Amino acid sequence: MTHSAGRHRFDDLQLPEDALILLPVRDVVPFPGMVFPLSVRRASSVTAVEQAVRTDCPLGVVLQRDPSEDAPDASGLHEAGCVATVLRYVTGPESGAHLVCRGTARFRLSQMLRGYPFTAARVAPLPAGSRPVPPTAAEDLRALASELFALLPHVPQVLTEALADVTDPGELSDLVAALADLPAEDKQTLLESLDPMARIESLTRHLRRRVEVLRITHDIDAQARLSLDRHHRDMMLREQLASIRHELGERGDDPSGSELCGLARALADAGLPPEVEARAFSELARHDRMAPDSAEATALRNWLEWLTELPWRLPEDASVDLAEARRVLDADHHGLERIKARILEHLAVRKLAPQGKAPILCFVGPPGVGKTSLGQSIARAMQRPFARLSLGGVSDEAEIRGHRRTYVGAMPGAVIQQLRRAGARNCVLMLDEVDKLGPGGASAALLEVLDPAQNAGFRDAYLGVDFDLSRVVLLATANVLDDIPAPLRDRMEVMPLRGYLEDEKLEIAQRHLLPLQSAATGLAPGQVVVTPDTLSALVRGYTREAGVRELERQIGALLRHVAMRIAAGTASSVRIAHDDLPRILGAPRHENEVALRMGMPGVATALAWSPVGGDILFIEATCTPGAGRLTLTGQLGEVMRESAQAALTLLKARAATLGIDASVFERSDLHIHVPAGARPKDGASAGAAIFAALASLLLDRPLRGDTALSGEISLRGLVLPVDGLREKVVAAAAAGITRVLLPARNRRDLDELPERARRQLGFGWLETVDDVLAQALETNPADSAA
């Protein structure tokens, strides 16, 4: 041992038998059996160490309660410490000293001593507890400790080996406690704990947690390092290759050299799955052997660019906040309560099981009722990008799945193109107009997109590698449920959307369309006032639709007119009343259509149902001299022709009763015309109206202008029930009809009709064609006079 000459010595300072020279330390907790280094800097500590070395006495190493305290008194020290013999002592370059000690036993401070130039105290030994330690507990701790030391950086191999040699559980726990990366306070608690079993339990708990955390950190590090290594290696090789080529004067003027480097870098950064990455780099290597300007090389570069531009990485899913989703849905859409509730349920299920196979929601309904915009709201609520894939008229599989790369000008199919546009592998993708899918392979390709068992490995013919679509949120829209190919329909959950009634349209216009269109036109709130009766006139006179698309367009046109006036400085705010409409938008297109057409014998108003919602249909019958032929023109399907034939037969059978001259059927040709309009899906339901039109013509009595009718007729003269009542009734109300005649057997459906439509309309019920005449014909002035 060395120590500096000239320092003070205290030979005469005798300590009592049971006393120790104390060495307060700030952050070290030595344990018995451990060899540990210490650096001392405080003058009192240097003195204490010198005295101990000189008198060959052990030190009492004890942890301060407050590490920042420079001269702790008795209350500033923990009560338990470790006796340490000094193995080596070296003075430092300045006033400090370094020593190596070995811990020998635990002690407890019993009385501080005064009158010494260092801290000293009487101490008492601390006996070890006697609770037996099961061998498995000690072995568990030993195993955990070796795992921890393997994971921790800088733990010397010898220490790990030492672990294996210690047999006594108390010593084992002290060794582990000394080496584990625990805070000093926790180590102190372990030092004060006399029972080895208690120490083992506490250490086991702590080590388990630490090992778990370290293991995860290591895994993450290792993965990151591995992929970085691979990418860096590829990139560096490529860059070296480019500079070697440059040096050799090869392709010195080849602009694609740097382009290729960029491509390689982009490929390395694109997050490609390993198989795709391997394929991409091997193709890149193949490119090196091609003439850079050849068509093949260009096509290959295009393909590589596609790979770099696709969203291969899965972004972190923002957790869906259901209250916020409700807010978004309400903000974007008026009404649609049932649909919104179902969407929220769907989002809740997705939130609970993000990887689960949620059904594909398919919105079915007439145009302009908000199918697409619901999809956009869902994307907004889920905080994901929205993309649309229009399927109308698509029949070729290649349009969905792309052409093989060998085709000239080949491109990926629509699915992959939309994913690139969305830029996120978990986007919301709306398959628009699934009912308009043409015949051909497209629907089979689409099936693969929809099928959760297959879409994780979706293969576009152009890409030629799998792309995982399983995290895309798929939605679909259609106008007509029956036209969706059955296998697709089976995989979707249908959400029917109906046409809106006039009140609903007015509310949507007031709350949504007007504010949105004003903002789009750049008008500030207050610069334009559109009165409710203006909106009402707009709906009635300028639109005839189930949804609100045309209404939205007309409102847009109105507001642009206002914006023009404000921009031109001719007004600072504009109020639009309903009689301003013709000046701004031209004459109303639909108003009074019923009144205009009706009033003449031979014209009936029928109610029809078509994929675009309900509609009214005028049936016109005329009679010309001829030879008893029946001619049919206009929007007539085969079924409607049969209805017309049946109507004529019924009328002939009733000619005598009705007072129709039967010879008229021989000497005239009858002509039934249904002017253009939506093509009705249910031709048969026009039977009653055709009968009414023919009867009205031959009786020379007009039908009531406020009345429309729907019903199929049988050859026995019964009026048979029809479908699509809701749409028909809504259309009738929208067209200004006030009375509808429906088959008596449809009476049971009355409850399902919208409350408002029921209030707005009068209903008549038809059992037979005789009821049609009784209720539809204009009252004969002669009759009422009688």
Ligand SMILES: Nc1ncnc2c1ncn2[C@@H]1O[C@H](COP(=O)(O)OP(=O)(O)OP(=O)(O)O)[C@@H](O)[C@H]1O
């Ligand atoms: N209930 C509603 N509340 C507010 N706005 C609505 C509502 N329904 C429809 N709209 C608006 O009407 C417009 C047309 O709707 P959208 O384009 O979604 O119709 P669609 O049903 O998808 O039609 P298509 O079948 O032709 O694609 C949109 O601006 C939409 O926001």
